[in-house]
Amino acid sequence: MLVLTQGDPASIAPEITAAVWQKLRQNGPAFVYVGDPSLLERRVPVQTVRYLSAGADIFSHALPVIPLHLATPPAPGEPDRRNAASVLESIRLAVELTLSGEASAMITNPISKEVVQGAGFHHPGHTGYLAELCQTPGNEIMLLAGPSLKVVPITVHVALREAISQLSSDLIIRTARTVAAGMQRDFGLSNPRMAFAGLNPHAGEHGLMGREEQEIILPALHTLRQEGYNVSGPLPPDTMFTPDARAKYDVALCMYHDQGLIPLKTLDMAEGVNVTLGLPIIRTSPDHGTAFDIAGQNKADPRSLEAAIRMAAALAENRRKNA
Numbered sequence: 143m144l145v146l147t148q149g150d151p152a153s154i155a156p157e158i159t160a161a162v163w164q165k166l167r168q169n170g171p172a173f174v175y176v177g178d179p180s181l182l183e184r185r186v187p188v189q190t191v192r193y194l195s196a197g198a199d200i201f202s203h204a205l206p207v208i209p210l211h212l213a214t215p216p217a218p219g220e221p222d223r224r225n226a227a228s229v230l231e232s233i234r235l236a237v238e239l240t241l242s243g244e245a246s247a248m249i250t251n252p253i254s255k256e257v258v259q260g261a262g263f264h265h266p267g268h269t270g271y272l273a274e275l276c277q278t279p280g281n282e283i284m285l286l287a288g289p290s291l292k293v294v295p296i297t298v299h300v301a302l303r304e305a306i307s308q309l310s311s312d313l314i315i316r317t318a319r320t321v322a323a324g325m326q327r328d329f330g331l332s333n334p335r336m337a338f339a340g341l342n343p344h345a346g347e348h349g350l351m352g353r354e355e356q357e358i359i360l361p362a363l364h365t366l367r368q369e370g371y372n373v374s375g376p377l378p379p380d381t382m383f384t385p386d387a388r389a390k391y392d393v394a395l396c397m398y399h400d401q402g403l404i405p406l407k408t409l410d411m412a413e414g415v416n417v418t419l420g421l422p423i424i425r426t427s428p429d430h431g432t433a434f435d436i437a438g439q440n441k442a443d444p445r446s447l448e449a450a451i452r453m454a455a456a457l458a459e460n461r462r463k464n465a
């Protein structure tokens with residue numbers, strides 16, 4: 143059984159959850175939602191459960207819910223910090239259920255970083271929080287996977303200036319090792335082809351336009367090659383996402399968030415999935431955020447959440463086979 147978190151109650155999370163249940167209820171994969179039932183019950187039939195295992199028999203006719211309670215009724219599109227505690231409790235409980243093995247994987251609905259940070263949360267997103275809850279901080283890696291492309295941002299939710307100062311050969315090497323292990327264990331790629339972006343225009347053009355390629359990226363790739371990894375780069379970032387270039391690698395490791403997420407969302411927004419590697423559990427998520435601007439208007443596209451649920455089930459099955 144899979145477990146799905148509530149996400150921000152004022153976001154598109156309730157409507158995409160209801161839409162995806164309608165799509166999956168006959169043939170699965172089945173999931174149990176951890177959140178306030180009132181967010182869903184005017185859209186779809188809902189049945190509260192105490193245990194995940196009860197969800198299987200219910201899923202075809204009602205959306206099974208482990209109930210949590212909001213502090214205040216949400217208005218779509220108007221995030222409210224008073225509900226941050228229930229957003230975080232849903233994530234905490236889903237991690238607990240997945241770590242214990244009751245759930246084979248967890249999927250997270252989108253949250254507003256600003257709302258939860260305003261309520262005292264000190265992580266820039268789910269990824270670091272999940273690592274803290276799993277007691278494996280420092281090993282977590284964000285992978286975005288779509289039908290056309292897989293990308294990993296090596297630096298993530300920091301200002302661009304800070305991203306450049308965070309880059310180091312050690313960070314690149316550690317990230318690549320975790321990516322390769324995740325590709326092997328969860329995606330069934332025995333020796334994944336990892337392509338590294340340069341940081342600067344033209345990948346620095348031999349130092350003419352920046353020295354990070356020569357001083358940081360190339361030494362890291364040298365070490366990774368010696369360890370037997372299949373690596374290429376640093377590649378000029380402006381051409382490494384063309385169809386021909388993409389055919390030559392399995393995953394692109396990018397130096398900062400938007401270098402990887404712009405091509406991923408341009409090519410695959412509707413079906414992109416965010417996967418956290420380096421955790422003892424499987425976690426996926428849609429690639430988009432809270433979309434407060436369209437919340438409650440039935441305009442939200444549920445396909446990325448559907449893809450996240452399908453991918454969680456597939457990764458759990460791969461992990462079971464590889465165990």
Ligand SMILES: NC(=O)C1=CN([C@@H]2O[C@H](COP(=O)(O)OP(=O)(O)OC[C@H]3O[C@@H](n4cnc5c(N)ncnc54)[C@H](O)[C@@H]3O)[C@@H](O)[C@H]2O)C=CC1
Nearest residue numbers: 251252253254255256427429430431432433435436442443
């Ligand atoms: N996994 C997560 O919890 C994520 C959370 N966020 C958070 O979401 C909040 C808003 O971030 P933004 O950068 O504005 O990104 P966003 O993805 O929420 O919205 C960007 C644009 O895409 C549209 N959009 C997003 N999802 C859509 C869908 N399913 N169907 C149709 N249109 C859709 C929105 O309407 C908006 O115009 C921030 O607090 C951010 O931190 C962002 C990404 C992932």
Ligand SMILES: NCC(=O)COP(=O)(O)O
Nearest residue numbers: 266267268269270416427
């Ligand atoms: N840009 C990706 C994103 O914001 C997702 O972050 P997280 O909540 O998965 O850490």
